[in-house]
Amino acid sequence: xxxxxxxxxxxxxxxxxxxxxxxxxxxxxxxxxxxxxxxxxxxxxxxxxxxxxxxxxxxxxxxxxxxxxxxxxxxxxxxxxxxxxxxxxxxxxxxxxxxxxxxxxxxxxxxxxxxxxxxxxxxxxxxxxxxxxxxxxxxxxxxxxxxxxxxxxxxxxxxxxxxxxxxxxxxxxxxxxxxxxxxxxxxxxxxxxxxxxxxxxxxxxxxxxxxxxxxxxxxxxxx
Numbered sequence: 116x117x118x119x120x121x122x123x124x125x126x127x128x129x130x131x132x133x134x135x136x137x138x139x140x141x142x143x144x145x146x147x148x149x150x151x152x153x154x155x156x157x158x159x160x161x162x163x164x165x166x167x168x169x170x171x172x173x174x175x176x177x178x179x180x181x182x183x184x185x186x187x188x189x190x191x192x193x194x195x196x197x198x199x200x201x202x203x204x205x206x207x208x209x210x211x212x213x214x215x216x217x218x219x220x221x222x223x224x225x226x227x228x229x230x231x232x233x234x235x236x237x238x239x240x241x242x243x244x245x246x247x248x249x250x251x252x253x254x255x256x257x258x259x260x261x262x263x264x265x266x267x268x269x270x271x272x273x274x275x276x277x278x279x280x281x282x283x284x285x286x287x288x289x290x291x292x293x294x295x296x297x298x299x300x301x302x303x304x305x306x307x308x309x310x311x312x313x314x315x316x317x318x319x320x321x322x323x324x325x326x327x328x329x330x331x332x333x334x335x336x337x338x
Contacts, residue, residue, distance in 0.1 A: 140247040141246075144282055150192060152190070177190065180193060212317045214273075218308055219311055231305060233256040233259065236252035240253075241294040241295050282327060
């Protein structure tokens with residue numbers, strides 16, 4: 116299977132950060148499957164960079180629990196147990212839906228155009244099958260919404276939980292309409308926030324996060 120997240124990186128930010136971002140997207144989405152062995156020389160050739168930023172990126176991913184070292188071979192993509200994923204989702208459900216409910220009560224209308232552009236990037240990423248762009252825009256969209264509440268600890272906590280969430284069924288969704296459907300939920304959420312629909316925003320955010328255990332994990336919704 117071709118891994119769309121791994122391609123030559125642009126000379127923006129640091130090479131280490133860009134490589135980590137791409138590998139993170141591939142692991143989160145399931146394009147790089149749990150148990151897959153990764154080697155620094157092979158990745159460096161795929162990214163068209165030297166070995167140093169790749170090695171540094173792998174060490175960063177190891178600290179996040181995404182990979183583990185394999186002596187004299189490279190790094191192996193780790194497996195997240197269903198129990199660990201469920202615990203992450205449960206904490207996110209305690210934080211993010213109430214946060215969106217509160218934001219709907221005081222949503223700043225002047226922020227709508229920028230957020231609309233991010234939501235459209237998510238939709239475009241789903242439509243074109245660019246999972247890296249999809250995940251990058253998705254993360255920025257949700258963190259941008261959370262920042263509007265003015266609580267830095269909440270933003271940091273949500274960012275940390277999202278950084279540890281795996282969506283291993285995401286790449287398989289490219290063959291269905293489900294990724295388009297979940298992407299469109301961002302536009303609906305934004306409209307509910309702009310309309311001041313607090314309960315609607317909360318309910319949609321709850322359903323959106325639940326996809327982590329359903330569609331995005333390769334399971335039927337409702338499990």
